[in-house]
Amino acid sequence: MRTAAIASGVVLFSALRAATLWSVGRTPGPTVDHSVAVTGSQRSIVSAEDEALLEDLSKRSFLFFWEQADRSTGIVRDRSRTDGTPVEGGGRNVGSISAVGFGLSGLCIAAERQWIPRAEAIARARSTLRFFAERQEHQRGWFYHFIDLATGKREWNSELSSIDTALLLAGVLTARQCFAGDPEIPRLADAIYSRVDFEWMLAGDRLLLSHGWKPESGFLTGRWDRYCELMILYLLAIGSPAQAIPAESWHAWRRPVTTFEGRSYVGGPDPLFVHQYSHAWVDFRGWRERESPRTDWWENSVTATRVHKAFCLRLAREFPGYTDNVWGITASDSRKGYVAWGGPPRHAAIDGSVVPCAAAGSLMLAPDITVPALREMRRRFGDRIYGRYGFADAFHPTDGWVNQDVIGIDLGITLLSAENLRTGRVWRWFMQNAEIPSAMERAGLTRAPRR
Numbered sequence: 097m098r099t100a101a102i103a104s105g106v107v108l109f110s111a112l113r114a115a116t117l118w119s120v121g122r123t124p125g126p127t128v129d130h131s132v133a134v135t136g137s138q139r140s141i142v143s144a145e146d147e148a149l150l151e152d153l154s155k156r157s158f159l160f161f162w163e164q165a166d167r168s169t170g171i172v173r174d175r176s177r178t179d180g181t182p183v184e185g186g187g188r189n190v191g192s193i194s195a196v197g198f199g200l201s202g203l204c205i206a207a208e209r210q211w212i213p214r215a216e217a218i219a220r221a222r223s224t225l226r227f228f229a230e231r232q233e234h235q236r237g238w239f240y241h242f243i244d245l246a247t248g249k250r251e252w253n254s255e256l257s258s259i260d261t262a263l264l265l266a267g268v269l270t271a272r273q274c275f276a277g278d279p280e281i282p283r284l285a286d287a288i289y290s291r292v293d294f295e296w297m298l299a300g301d302r303l304l305l306s307h308g309w310k311p312e313s314g315f316l317t318g319r320w321d322r323y324c325e326l327m328i329l330y331l332l333a334i335g336s337p338a339q340a341i342p343a344e345s346w347h348a349w350r351r352p353v354t355t356f357e358g359r360s361y362v363g364g365p366d367p368l369f370v371h372q373y374s375h376a377w378v379d380f381r382g383w384r385e386r387e388s389p390r391t392d393w394w395e396n397s398v399t400a401t402r403v404h405k406a407f408c409l410r411l412a413r414e415f416p417g418y419t420d421n422v423w424g425i426t427a428s429d430s431r432k433g434y435v436a437w438g439g440p441p442r443h444a445a446i447d448g449s450v451v452p453c454a455a456a457g458s459l460m461l462a463p464d465i466t467v468p469a470l471r472e473m474r475r476r477f478g479d480r481i482y483g484r485y486g487f488a489d490a491f492h493p494t495d496g497w498v499n500q501d502v503i504g505i506d507l508g509i510t511l512l513s514a515e516n517l518r519t520g521r522v523w524r525w526f527m528q529n530a531e532i533p534s535a536m537e538r539a540g541l542t543r544a545p546r547r
Contacts, residue, residue, distance in 0.1 A: 141463045142517070149471060150514050153456070156486040157511040158206050160502060161199035162220075166191070166245040169232075170224025172199045174242060175503045178483045183501060190251045193239045194260040198508025200224060200267030201377070201522055204274035205515050218278055221271045225284035228264070235309065237292030239264060255308035255316060258297050262329040263505075265289055266377040266526065273525040286337075289531075294333040294341045303348035305333060305341070322350045323362050327374035327393065335535030346539035351391070356440045357406055361399040362391060367438035368404050368426040369509060371397040372457040376512040378532065379523035386542045394461075401458040405465055407440040415448030417493030421472035424454030428490040428506065429499045448494060452487035456510035459517045486510065 142150070163180060164173040171191035175183055182188035200221055207217035232239060232248045240250040241257035265288070272285035299306040299315040305326075307318040320326040326349060333341045351362045363371060374380075380394040408423035425443075427436040428451040437443035455469040474482055481488045481498055489506055491498040512522050527533060 142467060146467050146471060147518070149474060150459070150467075150518060153470070153486045154205070154209075154511055154514045154518075155211055156484065157507040157514075158202045158211060160485040160504065160507045161195070161202045161511075162206070162212065164504070165196075165199055165220070165224075167220075168223065169227045169246060169248055170196060170199070170220060171227075171243060171245045171248060172196050172504050173245065175501050176485075178485065178488055178500055178502055180484050186252075189245045190242050191245045192242060192260070192504055193257070194241075194263040195504030195508060196224065196228075197264040197267030198376075198505060198512065200264075201270045201525075202508065202511050204270055204525060205511065205521065207274070208521060218275050218281070221275055222278060222280050222284070225268065225271065225281060225288065228268075229284045229287045234291075235311075236296045237261075237288070238297065238309070241308070253310075253312075255310050257308045258305055258320070259307070259325060259329050261292065262332050263373065265292070265332055266328055269529045269532075270377065270522060270525045273528040289332075289336070290338040292332075292336065293339045294336050295339050297333075298341060303342060303345040305329065305345070320349060322352065322364065324364075324366055324370040325373040328378055331374075331378060331532060331535045331539065334539055335531035337531060343535075343538040343540070347387075354403075354440060356403045357410075359399055359403050359406075361396050361403065363396070363400050365439055365441050365443065367436050368401065368424070368454045369457060370438075371400040372461070372509055372513065375460065376457075376509055376516070377522060377526040378536075379520070379527050381523075382543055383536060383541045384544045386540045392544065397458075398461045401462045402465065403440065404438075404454070405469075407442075411442070411446065411448075415446075415494075417448050417450070419472075421469045422450060422476070422493050423469060424451050425449070426451050426454040426457070428453070429501055429503070430490065431492075431497055431499075447492070449490050449492050449497070451490045451506075452481070453489070453506040453510050456487070457506075457513050459510075459513040461513075463517055 160176065161172055164176050165171065172195040174187065174190050174192040174195060177183060203217040203221050206212050207214045227248065233250065235256050238256040238258065239261050241254040241260045242251040243249060244251055268285045268288050272282050275281045297305050301319065304319040304321050307316040307320065309315050320329060330346055334343050334345060352364050353360050354363050375397055384390050384392040405423050408418045408425065412418040425437055425439065425446060430445065430447065430449060435445045437445050452470065452473060455466040459466050477491065481491045485502045485507055489499045489501055489503050516522050
């Protein structure tokens with residue numbers, strides 16, 4: 097039995113407590129309607145054996161957010177070691193606000209699946225929202241990217257991050273709906289969302305949001321002006337109940353097209369996560385652009401995932417570790433540090449490493465190719481790459497290198513994508529926030545007939 101570690105108020109469960117976390121017989125939560133889950137064709141792809149794998153992977157992914165969050169503030173560590181111990185050096189007590197957003201959504205999943213008592217999930221969500229509403233340092237509602245676990249103070253000279261605040265807000269609004277019966281959570285969520293001054297983050301532009309702001313130098317020079325993970329940020333900004341930006345902002349960002357082996361999609365030479373994060377919460381199925389070329393963003397990310405697999409298989413000529421069911425590159429650690437690698441086209445740093453959350457983050461998009469990939473990686477490499485929190489962040493299939501860290505946002509996209517494949521719950525909770533479908537309609541998206 098591994099001895100529980102305690103650091104800055106973050107309590108890591110012992111192996112016995114972790115086992116108890118997954119025990120059955122908890123008081124059930126409300127009955128969940130699964131009718132908005134994946135299509136029948138997607139559902140048939142997941143066998144009973146695969147369902148068991150996804151259940152185990154999801155539980156382990158959630159365990160990171162349960163163990164690696166400060167009990168008082170709810171702030172989630174940016175990363176930990178694969179065995180749950182803190183990383184060494186200056187990052188051991190650093191939290192990530194985007195990881196908090198994934199963690200809040202994870203609490204909803206855990207409560208519905210009875211991995212933890214619903215009352216405990218509500219209490220953790222409530223204390224997290226209370227901290228961010230009443231105590232967390234902010235500027236005009238925007239939060240610093242990296243913050244201290246216990247105090248919320250800015251870390252690493254980080255920026256007020258527009259995209260990371262958006263991912264936090266996504267979790268806040270998910271909790272607002274999942275725990276709507278709580279007397280405090282909806283009010284706190286309303287306060288956090290309505291306080292964000294989206295107009296200020298335009299930074300002098302009429303339509304395009306800035307990447308962020310620093311007190312030492314002002315607004316960052318970069319803007320969200322080209323397709324990437326930005327869709328959720330713009331929908332939150334357009335739908336803001338208090339300080340919205342013009343709906344025309346949706347059409348202000350560029351939409352470059354990549355073509356690979358005869359298949360085209362909107363996107364550039366980016367990590368695969370840019371096609372996943374917005375879909376973790378926003379249910380784009382059945383929506384498309386009203387104006388020509390009438391882009392279907394759901395199908396766009398499905399295509400991007402399929403192209404990415406084909407891209408990895410082409411790289412197999414140089415890196416034979418890439419195979420039909422061992423593939424996937426997205427922003428992650430490498431043996432030389434953190435790299436935002438991806439493609440096509442090829443990122444120069446690609447060295448044959450595999451990032452499991454590339455496939456896992458697209459479970460909801462293309463289960464016919466991603467589920468077999470995770471199954472094969474688990475089978476072939478076993479406990480070398482699969483541990484307390486699921487898959488290691490990255491590994492090399494031929495030379496044996498395995499990253500010894502896991503990263504919160506990579507576990508988060510794994511957890512949410514798996515749940516959306518299995519039940520569609522995260523989509524349903526998030527889309528129950530009236531601001532979101534309203535923003536989609538204002539932005540010029542229209543509901544298309546379901547196939």
